[in-house]
Amino acid sequence: MTKHVEIRICGLGGQGVVLAGQILGKAAVFDGLNVVQTQSYGAEARGSAAKSEVILSDTKVGFPMIRHCDVLVAMNQKSLDMYVKDLKDDGILIVDEGLVEKIPSGLKAKTFRVAATKTAENEFKSKLYANMIMLGAMTKISRVVSIGALEKAIAESFPEKVKEVNIEAFRKGLALT
Amino acid sequence: MLNPGIKFMQGSQALAEAAITAGLRFFAGYPITPASEIAEHLAKELPKVGGIAIQMEDEIASIATIIGASWTGAKVMTATSGPGFSLMQENIGLAFMTETPLVIADMQRAGPSTGQATKCGQGDVMQARWGTHGDYASITLSPNSVQEMFDLTIRAFNLAEKYRTPVILLGDEIIAHMRESIIIPPKNSIEIVNRKKPRPGETMFFGGEEIPPMPSIGEGFNVTVTGSTHDEYGIRITADPVGHRKLVKRLVGKILNNADEIVEVEAYNTENCKIGVVSFGCTSRAVYEAVERANEKGVKTGFIRLKTLWPFPEKQVKVLAQTAKTILVPEMNLRQIFFEVTRVAEGAAKVVPLNKIGGGEMITPEEILAVLLKEGA
Numbered sequence: 001m002t003k004h005v006e007i008r009i010c011g012l013g014g015q016g017v018v019l020a021g022q023i024l025g026k027a028a029v030f031d032g033l034n035v036v037q038t039q040s041y042g043a044e045a046r047g048s049a050a051k052s053e054v055i056l057s058d059t060k061v062g063f064p065m066i067r068h069c070d071v072l073v074a075m076n077q078k079s080l081d082m083y084v085k086d087l088k089d090d091g092i093l094i095v096d097e098g099l100v101e102k103i104p105s106g107l108k109a110k111t112f113r114v115a116a117t118k119t120a121e122n123e124f125k126s127k128l129y130a131n132m133i134m135l136g137a138m139t140k141i142s143r144v145v146s147i148g149a150l151e152k153a154i155a156e157s158f159p160e161k162v163k164e165v166n167i168e169a170f171r172k173g174l175a176l177t
Numbered sequence: 178m179l180n181p182g183i184k185f186m187q188g189s190q191a192l193a194e195a196a197i198t199a200g201l202r203f204f205a206g207y208p209i210t211p212a213s214e215i216a217e218h219l220a221k222e223l224p225k226v227g228g229i230a231i232q233m234e235d236e237i238a239s240i241a242t243i244i245g246a247s248w249t250g251a252k253v254m255t256a257t258s259g260p261g262f263s264l265m266q267e268n269i270g271l272a273f274m275t276e277t278p279l280v281i282a283d284m285q286r287a288g289p290s291t292g293q294a295t296k297c298g299q300g301d302v303m304q305a306r307w308g309t310h311g312d313y314a315s316i317t318l319s320p321n322s323v324q325e326m327f328d329l330t331i332r333a334f335n336l337a338e339k340y341r342t343p344v345i346l347l348g349d350e351i352i353a354h355m356r357e358s359i360i361i362p363p364k365n366s367i368e369i370v371n372r373k374k375p376r377p378g379e380t381m382f383f384g385g386e387e388i389p390p391m392p393s394i395g396e397g398f399n400v401t402v403t404g405s406t407h408d409e410y411g412i413r414i415t416a417d418p419v420g421h422r423k424l425v426k427r428l429v430g431k432i433l434n435n436a437d438e439i440v441e442v443e444a445y446n447t448e449n450c451k452i453g454v455v456s457f458g459c460t461s462r463a464v465y466e467a468v469e470r471a472n473e474k475g476v477k478t479g480f481i482r483l484k485t486l487w488p489f490p491e492k493q494v495k496v497l498a499q500t501a502k503t504i505l506v507p508e509m510n511l512r513q514i515f516f517e518v519t520r521v522a523e524g525a526a527k528v529v530p531l532n533k534i535g536g537g538e539m540i541t542p543e544e545i546l547a548v549l550l551k552e553g554a
Contacts, residue, residue, distance in 0.1 A: 024354060029185040029358045037356040040537060041295060062465040063542050064355055 003033070003058045005144050009134070010051035010083045011096075013041050015052045016131035020073075021052025021136040023153045024135065032148035044129045049079045056144060071142045071150025072109070073134055074100055076115070092142055096130065112141055114176055120169065129169040136173020147174065178226060181363045187354045188326040189214035192282060192346070193222065194361070195330035196254050200369060201280075202228035203246040203253045205239040207261060210294045210352040212284040215256035226314070233418055236261035237508055240281070244404050247277045248402060250393030256282040257306040258350075260291060262308070269343055270309035271404045274426060276383065276391065277339040278372055280330070282346045284353040285458075287535060296537030297350035299458055299509035305345045306487050314423050314432035315488040316439055317345040319457040323357035329484065335370035336439060340431055347486060349509070350537065351459035384409030384424070387431045436488040444493065446472070446479030452553050453501035455494060455518050457483040460507050460540050467545035476553030483514070491521050498522035504553045507531040507540045527552075 007024065019106045025037035031057045041130040053066045057097040069087045074080035076099045087093060089108040097113040114137040120129040132154065139150055151167055158166050179194050186194075196204075204218045204223055217372045219230040233239040233298050236257055243253035255264065262283045272279055283305065287298035305317040316336050320329045330346060337344040375382065375390035375398060382389050382400060389409075392398035401411035406421045414420035432439065445468065447453060452471070461482045471478040479501070481493055494517075498504060504526045506515040515530040522528055531548055533540045 025356055027187045029183070035185065035356070035358055038351065039354055061357075063463045063539075064351065064459075065539055065541070067541065067543075 003056065005056045005070045006068055007054045007056070007071040007072040007073070007138075007144060008066050008069050008083055008086075009054075009075070010049065010079035011078065013048045013050040015050070015075045016128065017050050017073075017075055018052045019157070020131040020135050021054050023150070023157050024145065025054050026156065027145045027149040027153035028054070028146060030152055031145050034061050035060060036064040038064050042114060046069075049082055051079065051083055059084075071138065071144065073138055075130065075134065080104075091160055094138055096134065112137070112177065114173070116173065119172060119176065123172065124165065124169055129166065132166045132169035133173035133176065136170040136175075137177045138169070138173075139170075140174045140177045178222070179361050181361045183358055183360055185356060185358050186323055187214060187356045188320075188348065189284070190218050191323045191326040191359055192330045192353075193218035193350070195327040196280070196334065197222060197226060197228070198364065198367060199331045199334035200252040200371070201254050201334065203243060203251040204228070204230040204255065205233050205242040205246070205253075205537065206315070207233055207239050208238050209236075209258045209261050211286055212256045212258050212261075212354045213283065215284075236264040237268065239388060240265040240279075242271050242273070243279050243502055244275070244277050245270060247279050248400075250396075252278070252338070254280040254282065256284070257284050258284050259288040259298070259304075262301055266304070266308040269312065270311060272343040273309065273313045274404050275402050276428070277343065278341050278391070279338060279343050280337055280346060281343060282330075282348065285347065285349040286517065287360075287537070293535065293537070295350070296535070297459060297509060297539070298534060299460065300513070300534070301347060302486060302508075302510065302513040305347050306534045312429060313488040314429045315345060315447060316340065316342060316432060317347050317485070319347050319483055319486050320352055321458055321461045322352065322359075323355060323483065324359040325484070327359055327361070331367060331369075333428050335368065338370045338372045339388070340435070341372060341391055341415070342428075343434065344424060345487075347458070349459050351539065354442070372431040381409040383407055383411050384427065386429065387434075400488045433488055436463070436491075439485060439488060440490045440493070441482060441484040442478070442490050442493050443482040445550045446477070447481060447493075447497050448479075448500060449477060450479030450501050451477040451503070452479075452549055453497045453504045454478065454480040455483065455497070455504055455506050455514065456508065457482065457486060457514065460509055463540055463542045463545055464507065466542035467549060470546050471549040471553065474550060476549055478549055478553070486514070489517050489521070494518055494521045498526040501526050503527045503529055505529045505545065505548055505552065507545055509533055509540065520527070
């Protein structure tokens with residue numbers, strides 16, 4: 001059986017969803033997978049809907065866009081409403097508990113609520129860490145990439161002085177679920 | 178500069194790294210989505226190898242500056258998207274007329290005008306061919322992966338140097354922003370071409386042979402560089418019909434006569450297909466799967482993927498038109514390469530367009546497959 005997983009991380013511009021997707025993609029390369037990561041955001045720097053899509057496969061990835069989403073991570077209500085349509089019935093939905101109130105009715109995908117932004121504010125004094133907390137929760141729930149690869153990818157993606165705190169936030173996410 | 182090995186990189190970064198590897202030492206540009214990452218990466222990396230990356234006041238100044246810099250002997254590049262590419266057209270003519278090697282990276286977005294700045298388009302194909310005025314020929318390359326953003330950038334510099342002409346690297350938002358794993362080859366395995374230089378005492382820098390040698394300013398040669406029609410020595414000829422014909426025909430000829438060497442395509446099953454697909458850039462990423470699924474369903478399908486858009490791969494498309502009954506041309510514009518395929522097919526095959534624009538939505542494998550099954554029925 002070939003491995004082919006489509007993951008979409010969406011939210012508001014500024015929540016760090018594009019960076020989260022990049023780190024996830026890098027981790028999958030460390031795990032020896034073929035990866036395509038794409039992103040989409042509005043012309044505004046902050047506040048418009050943003051998404052980051054990652055396709056992991058053990059064969060070559062042709063079409064780079066998501067059509068059958070296995071894992072959807074939604075960091076706010078608006079982006080969930082916009083991007084839930086491709087989520088597979090046997091897929092996984094992970095939402096930021098504080099920022100997503102309404103799960104679309106009739107959704108068959110298994111849903112997990114993670115208090116990412118709230119935890120970031122309470123424990124790291126900044127909601128900037130919500131994306132790494134979410135990555136941790138997603139890694140634990142979906143097991144699409146290894147924890148070791150993700151920690152290595154996070155370490156390579158941040159400057160020295162904020163590296164540790166981001167890995168800490170990731171580990172917090174692992175423990176939340 | 179990057180060490181060889183497997184990397185997870187963005188298309189724009191791969192392009193920038195390849196440019197440095199190819200010998201780029203002077204970059205001038207003006208920020209624009211979705212090409213800003215190229216300038217950003219070069220601003221950081223180019224000074225480390227002794228090069229210069231400069232932000233100019235606009236795109237016109239950017240290309241004008243790199244033309245000048247190329248005449249000092251440097252390998253040069255600018256990077257932009259549709260609106261900036263429009264502004265550069267006049268000076269692309271100057272670079273062509275003065276036989277100035279340079280690379281223009283145009284990462285296409287949805288136009289015309291400001292259009293949708295962050296969304297993908299493939300609407301600059303004809304602009305890359307005919308954007309400046311007068312008779313000229315363009316070399317335009319079209320990458321479809323992060324790996325090719327690296328490989329074709331090296332090739333763009335090599336072709337610019339070899340043919341002493343501007344080369345356009347026509348990417349798109351999807352490929353520029355996409356991240357993929359790529360293999361950076363060992364430096365000594367990459368072929369690097371440098372422009373031919375004159376020997377001491379030589380005086381003909383604009384004729385006498387198909388691709389004349391190019392001196393650098395400051396080396397002691399007497400050099401006149403002019404956008405006016407000129408003779409072999411660079412002396413202006415503003416009225417003589419013969420001189421103009423000779424110059425412009427040589428400039429166009431040095432590209433079109435060498436089309437066999439410049440043109441590259443990726444072809445699959447073209448000798449044995451009922452339907453062929455001709456595509457390029459990001460759209461070709463949907464074609465692989467569509468063609469595979471059509472063949473699984475018993476419709477004999479092949480494809481040509483244009484790695485070179487200009488000069489147009491006429492021979493390859495002509496052969497496909499002789500074999501296939503139908504040729505499908507999917508592209509993220511309202512028909513551009515479609516007309517080239519129609520021209521070359523000369524009625525031997527039915528040419529079917531498939532077009533989609535706006536919102537950065539790609540043409541999907543399913544949309545292509547639906548047409549293949551319908552036409553193949």
